[in-house]
Amino acid sequence: MERLLAALEISKIGVWDFNEKLDTVFFSKSSKSIIGFEDDPSFGTNTDDWNNLVHPEDRKKYFQDYQDHINGLKPLYINKHRVKCKDGTYKWILDKGKIINDHKSDGYIHFVGTHTDITDEIKNETKVENALTIATKQNNKLKNFAHIVTHNLKQYSGTLKVS
Numbered sequence: 396m397e398r399l400l401a402a403l404e405i406s407k408i409g410v411w412d413f414n415e416k417l418d419t420v421f422f423s424k425s426s427k428s429i430i431g432f433e434d435d436p437s438f439g440t441n442t443d444d445w446n447n448l449v450h451p452e453d454r455k456k457y458f459q460d461y462q463d464h465i466n467g468l469k470p471l472y473i474n475k476h477r478v479k480c481k482d483g484t485y486k487w488i489l490d491k492g493k494i495i496n497d498h499k500s501d502g503y504i505h506f507v508g509t510h511t512d513i514t515d516e517i518k519n520e521t522k523v524e525n526a527l528t529i530a531t532k533q534n535n536k537l538k539n540f541a542h543i544v545t546h547n548l549k550q551y552s553g554t555l556k557v558s
Contacts, residue, residue, distance in 0.1 A: 409510035416503035418442060426510045431481030450477035450485055465504065472508065487517040
């Protein structure tokens with residue numbers, strides 16, 4: 396297990412583990428590090444430590460995706476959400492997880508998952524979307540200009556006399 400955690404730490408992928416029966420949650424050093432809590436021994440002692448940091452606009456889908464997996468509607472829990480870091484900024488997290496026990500017969504949920512910082516990817520997607528929007532607007536302006544020029548040329552070409 397130590398080797399696996401070390402490999403994940405090197406790749407900057409965090410690991411989390413939630414055991415409903417024991418009412419415990421574990422966040423690997425990498426999970427804590429992503430949001431600046433690596434040196435905070437109290438972070439992760441409460442099962443809602445991460446949940447409370449999820450951006451208010453993302454909470455509904457965050458909890459819905461979690462519930463959908465529990466209810467068997469999705470084979471995996473997968474969610475992208477913003478989390479408030481220790482310094483007050485937000486980072487985008489790709490959160491994936493899976494129930495690893497038969498929670499219906501066991502009567503409790505044991506969930507394991509990963510956290511990946513995707514902030515840079517989201518920023519790049521936003522830049523690409525913005526560039527595409529600008530290019531589309533410029534293209535539409537050029538089309539309108541070409542239409543006007545073509546119309547005007549047709550209109551005036553009819554008045555030209557050939558000698």
